[in-house]
Amino acid sequence: MTTNTDASPEKDRLDQADAGALPWRAWGPYLSERAWGTVREDYSATGEAWSYFPHDHARSRTYRWNEDGMGGVCDEQQRFCFALALWNGRDPILKERMFGLTGPEGNHGEDVKEYWWYEDSTPTHSHMSWRYHYPQAEFPYRELVETNARRSRDEPEFELVDTGVFEGDRYWSVTADYAKASPTDMCVVVTVANRGPEAATIHVLPTLWFRNTWAWGRPRHDAVPVITGHDGRLTGEHPELGTIELVGDGTPTALCCDNETNSERLWGAPGRSAYPKDGINDHVVHGAATVNPARTGTKAALHYVLDVPAGESRQIRLRLAMPAAGSTDLGDGFAQVMADRRAESDAFFAGLMPAGSTDDEARVVRGAIAGLMWGKQFYRYDVGEWLIGDRTTVTPPAGRLHGRNSAWWHMAAADVISMPDPWEYPWFAAWDLAFHCVAIARVDPAFAKQQLLLLVRDWYMHPDGRVPAYEWAFGDVNPPVHAWAALRVFELDGGRDFDFLERVMHKLMLNFNWWVNRKDADGNNIFEGGFLGLDNIGPFDRSAPLPVEGRMEQSDGTGWMAMYAANLLEIAVRLAERNPSYEDVATKYFEHFAYITAAAQSLWSEKDGFYCDTIRVGNEPPIPLRVFSIVGLIPLVATVTWREGTYGRLKDLVGRVNWFLEHKAQYAAVVGEQRTRPSGERHRLLSMVTMDQLEPIVSRMLDEGEFLSPYGLRSISRVHAGEPFVINLGGWDHSVGYEPGESRTGAFGGNSNWRGPVWMPVNYLLIGALKQFGDFLGESATFEYPTGSGTRQHLNEIADHLSERLVGIFLRDGNGRRPVYGGTELFQSHPDWRDRLIYPEYFHGDDGSGLGAAHQTGWTALVADLILGRPDRHRH
Numbered sequence: 001m002t003t004n005t006d007a008s009p010e011k012d013r014l015d016q017a018d019a020g021a022l023p024w025r026a027w028g029p030y031l032s033e034r035a036w037g038t039v040r041e042d043y044s045a046t047g048e049a050w051s052y053f054p055h056d057h058a059r060s061r062t063y064r065w066n067e068d069g070m071g072g073v074c075d076e077q078q079r080f081c082f083a084l085a086l087w088n089g090r091d092p093i094l095k096e097r098m099f100g101l102t103g104p105e106g107n108h109g110e111d112v113k114e115y116w117w118y119e120d121s122t123p124t125h126s127h128m129s130w131r132y133h134y135p136q137a138e139f140p141y142r143e144l145v146e147t148n149a150r151r152s153r154d155e156p157e158f159e160l161v162d163t164g165v166f167e168g169d170r171y172w173s174v175t176a177d178y179a180k181a182s183p184t185d186m187c188v189v190v191t192v193a194n195r196g197p198e199a200a201t202i203h204v205l206p207t208l209w210f211r212n213t214w215a216w217g218r219p220r221h222d223a224v225p226v227i228t229g230h231d232g233r234l235t236g237e238h239p240e241l242g243t244i245e246l247v248g249d250g251t252p253t254a255l256c257c258d259n260e261t262n263s264e265r266l267w268g269a270p271g272r273s274a275y276p277k278d279g280i281n282d283h284v285v286h287g288a289a290t291v292n293p294a295r296t297g298t299k300a301a302l303h304y305v306l307d308v309p310a311g312e313s314r315q316i317r318l319r320l321a322m323p324a325a326g327s328t329d330l331g332d333g334f335a336q337v338m339a340d341r342r343a344e345s346d347a348f349f350a351g352l353m354p355a356g357s358t359d360d361e362a363r364v365v366r367g368a369i370a371g372l373m374w375g376k377q378f379y380r381y382d383v384g385e386w387l388i389g390d391r392t393t394v395t396p397p398a399g400r401l402h403g404r405n406s407a408w409w410h411m412a413a414a415d416v417i418s419m420p421d422p423w424e425y426p427w428f429a430a431w432d433l434a435f436h437c438v439a440i441a442r443v444d445p446a447f448a449k450q451q452l453l454l455l456v457r458d459w460y461m462h463p464d465g466r467v468p469a470y471e472w473a474f475g476d477v478n479p480p481v482h483a484w485a486a487l488r489v490f491e492l493d494g495g496r497d498f499d500f501l502e503r504v505m506h507k508l509m510l511n512f513n514w515w516v517n518r519k520d521a522d523g524n525n526i527f528e529g530g531f532l533g534l535d536n537i538g539p540f541d542r543s544a545p546l547p548v549e550g551r552m553e554q555s556d557g558t559g560w561m562a563m564y565a566a567n568l569l570e571i572a573v574r575l576a577e578r579n580p581s582y583e584d585v586a587t588k589y590f591e592h593f594a595y596i597t598a599a600a601q602s603l604w605s606e607k608d609g610f611y612c613d614t615i616r617v618g619n620e621p622p623i624p625l626r627v628f629s630i631v632g633l634i635p636l637v638a639t640v641t642w643r644e645g646t647y648g649r650l651k652d653l654v655g656r657v658n659w660f661l662e663h664k665a666q667y668a669a670v671v672g673e674q675r676t677r678p679s680g681e682r683h684r685l686l687s688m689v690t691m692d693q694l695e696p697i698v699s700r701m702l703d704e705g706e707f708l709s710p711y712g713l714r715s716i717s718r719v720h721a722g723e724p725f726v727i728n729l730g731g732w733d734h735s736v737g738y739e740p741g742e743s744r745t746g747a748f749g750g751n752s753n754w755r756g757p758v759w760m761p762v763n764y765l766l767i768g769a770l771k772q773f774g775d776f777l778g779e780s781a782t783f784e785y786p787t788g789s790g791t792r793q794h795l796n797e798i799a800d801h802l803s804e805r806l807v808g809i810f811l812r813d814g815n816g817r818r819p820v821y822g823g824t825e826l827f828q829s830h831p832d833w834r835d836r837l838i839y840p841e842y843f844h845g846d847d848g849s850g851l852g853a854a855h856q857t858g859w860t861a862l863v864a865d866l867i868l869g870r871p872d873r874h875r876h
Helices: 009-018 141-150 263-267 279-286 332-352 359-374 383-388 398-402 430-440 445-454 482-492 498-518 555-576 582-603 651-663 665-671 691-701 760-780 795-807 825-829 858-868
Strands: 070-075 080-087 116-121 127-135 171-182 185-194 200-210 226-230 233-238 242-248 253-257 299-308 313-321 376-382 412-418 551-553 613-616 623-625 639-643 674-676 682-687 725-729 732-736
Touching: 009 332, 009 445, 070 127, 080 171, 080 279, 116 359, 127 332, 127 359, 171 313, 171 332, 185 200, 185 299, 185 332, 200 226, 200 233, 200 242, 200 279, 200 313, 226 253, 226 299, 233 299, 242 299, 253 279, 279 299, 299 313, 332 359, 359 376, 359 430, 359 858, 376 383, 383 412, 412 430, 412 445, 430 445, 430 482, 430 760, 430 858, 445 482, 445 498, 482 498, 482 555, 498 555, 498 582, 551 555, 555 582, 555 613, 555 639, 582 613, 582 651, 582 665, 582 682, 623 725, 639 760, 651 665, 674 760, 682 760, 691 760, 760 795, 760 858, 795 858
Parallel strands: none
Antiparallel strands: 070 080, 080 200, 116 127, 127 171, 171 185, 185 313, 200 299, 226 233, 233 242, 242 313, 253 299, 376 412, 551 613, 613 623, 639 682, 674 682, 725 732
16 A cells, blocks of 8 residues: 555544544544435335435425435434535525436436535544535526426536526635544534625524434334524434534524424425424525524524625634533634644645655545545435335335335445445445445555445345345446455555455355356356446447347456456465465366356457457347447456466465366467566466457557547547447347447436446556556567557556546646536636546546536546556656
8 A cells, every 4th residue: 555644643543443442433424415316215106216305305304214415424323414504695495405407307317516525534534624616696496407408418418607606706615624623523614705796695504403213103213302502502412322512603593493394395284393394494594483492403503694795704613522522612722623633634645645746646636535535425224114114104105015126125224335426326336336445445444345345244235145236226237346346455455454355255256156147148158237337338228128039248247257257266366375275266266267258259359359249149140239349348357467476385276277278278278378577487367358369459449549538548439430330120220329428318317328438447447457468468568559659568558658648637737727627617717616626427538528427536536546556756
C-alpha cells in the first residue's frame, strides 16, 4: 500500500477502530441523499417505485426503511439523523433533500438536478466537508420537469444551470464542515456565503430527528423517543441510543414536530400526529401553526434567519454529541478541534501521494476518496418483512409475494455499505462495490475487506450461492469480480490477512458453482449471463429472450468466468502455501480455467481478430454478432501469471498440471506459454487470449479510429459510427451503433448506455491485463501505439499511457479546462466552481465529458488508485 501515513493521528484512529478500542466509524455520513422512489419504500402491486413514493411525498411521508437529507450524518444503525435544511425565502418548500427527475420523467432516465460536492472525508470521518450551491431565485422545479418531458432521447438533458438561476452569481454557497472531538462528539461549522450582488436572507435549519422504527407494529420496538427543544439546544432521548444533544450558537428558535406521515395532506385521512413530518416546512414557508408549541417531538430544528450582505458570509457553530462523551463548548476548544482535524486530514492525504505528484492530482485523489467515504450509507431492508407488509399498514397485494425480489425472502440487511451513488443509486450493486473496495483499500483496508465479506454473508448470499446484484432486481447477474477484488484488496493491505482470503474463498466457491450450474446451459463451458452489467452493449436486450428460439453464448460471460477461475486459482495458491489442502482446490480451478479457455476459442473470429457473442439456433451454424465492443475485450482480463518460485513449492499442484498437459494435450495451447526471465526464473502465463490472438485484439483496441479515445478505451468501436451492426432475427432488424454520449435507445432502461462512452472499471481491468501480459513478455515484445502510428512500445508503457488518459479526464489541460466538465462554461472558468470535482458514472467517448450519475464516485474513484499506484516521480 503506497502510503506515508503509517504514523498519524488518523492512522491511530483507524487502528483503534479496527481493534474495537474506540468506535471511530460509529458516526458517519451514512444518511442517503434520496430515500424516496426506492424499491424498499415501494409497497405497490406493480413495483412502480418511482410513482409509489415520489419527491412530492418525501417531505410529508414517513419512510419505512431509511432516511435522507442534505450533507447529513447518522449513527451506524441510523437511530438518529442530522442534516441541513435551507430556505431562500422564495421556494415553495424547504430544501431538505436533493431534487431530481424520476426514471420515467427524464429523457435519459433518472437524473438529479442539483450541484453539490463531497470535498473531504477521512476514513473514520474525523474530518468531513460538504459543499452545496443553492439558487437565490425560486428553485425551478416545474421548469425542470416540463422541459425535460418535452425533450427526446436525441436531445441532451435540461440541467439546473440551463435555467439561468445562477446568472449574476445569485446563489448561496453552503459548506458544512465536520470534525470529531470523540467518536460520538461532532463539531460542525455551517458557512453560508452570499455570492450575489445584493444583500439577501437565508433560513438555515440544522435538523435532528429519529428514524421512525416505532410505528410499524413490531413487538418490543414500539417505544417512541422524544426530542425537546430549548433556546439554542435540542435534546433527544432514545430508548436504545440514549441521550443526544444538538447545541447551536446564537439565538435560534427551536421548532419541533413528529417524524410521522401527514396523512391529511396526502390522503385526506387522520394521521398519528397533529404536528407531522412536514410541520417545520409548513411553519417556516407558510407561517402555519404546525409545530408543537410544547417544543417536543421526534423531529426538530434550530431555526436561523441570516441576513448576509453581498459578497459576505456567515457561520453557524453546532455541536452534536452524546452528553456522556461530548461537550457543549462552542468556543476556543471547539475551534481547536476543527483546526486539528483539518490539519490531520491534510497530512493524511498528503502522505498518500507519490513524490512528484501535482496539486491538481492530489485534488483528484482527495475528492475521489471523499466521495467514496460520503457514499457509505446505512442500508436497511428485510425482504421477508417487506414482502408481507406491516401490522399497521394496508396489507400489500398478494402479487408482491411472487414479484420483485420475492426469491430473496431470506435477506435481512442492516449495515453500512458503500453505494454507487448517493442519489441515483442509493443501494448497493455487487460489481460496483467490488471496484469501490479497491480504491477504499488505499485508505481503509479493514472496511474494504468487511464490505467484500458482507455480500457473501448468510443474510445476503442466496442459499443457492447467488450474490445479490442490486435492489431493483437482486436476482440479476453482475460480472463475477468479487474474487478479483478480494485479491487486489489483500495485496493492497500488504498480503498478510490470510484469514480474510480464506473466509471469502469458501463463499466464492459456492458462487462459482452456481455460475457453472446455472449459466452454462449446455455444460460446454461457454457461458451466458444476460446483460452482465453492460446494459445496451448489444443489438438487443441480452437479459430478455432472444427474438428467435435459441440461445446466446456470451464472449464476456465466458471471459468473466475464465477470469473468475483464474482468480480463485490464485487465491487457492496463496492459501496452499500455508495449508496444503488448498492444493486440491487450486487444481480444481486450474482445470476449470483450461476447460473454459479451450471452449472459448469457438467465440474467436479469425476474420475479425476479435471475440464475439454468438447465437445458436438448433443445429444451424452459429451466428456471430460482429459487434466490436467491450464484450470482445473482456477475454483479455482472464489472465494470471505463474511464477516458478511460488508454484515450485506446491509439488502436488505442479505434478497435476504436468499430468494434465501431457494427457490432455488439446488444452496445452490455450493454457499458456512459458518464458524464462533474465533472472533465470521461469514464468507461465495462463490466458484466455492466446499469443496468436494478442496482436490482432490489441491492435484493434489501440486504434484511435476504434476503441482508443483521448480519454481511455471506448465501450464500442468508433467504426460503428459509420457502419452500425445490423442483424435480422425473427423478421426484425436489430442494430447497434456507436454513441459516444447518452443512449438514444431504451433497450435496457432510460439511462443505460454502454454504446460508446468510456467506463472507468473496465478500463482499469484492461490496464491491469496489459500489465500482466507486459510483465510476462518483457521488453522483447512491443506493440504499435497508437495503431498505425509506427511507434512501438512495451505493454507496460502502453498501460501507463492509458492510465494517463483516464486521469487526464479530471485534470486541467493546457487551457485550464477539465474534460470532465465538457462545454459547461460555469464549471470550466468560474473560480467558485472550476476546482470542485465530481466523479460521474461514465464519460463521453470523444470529448471525455462526464455523463450518467453525476456523483457516481464509486467505481470512478478508481482514478485515485491509478494515481496512487504510480511509482514516485518528480515533475517540474
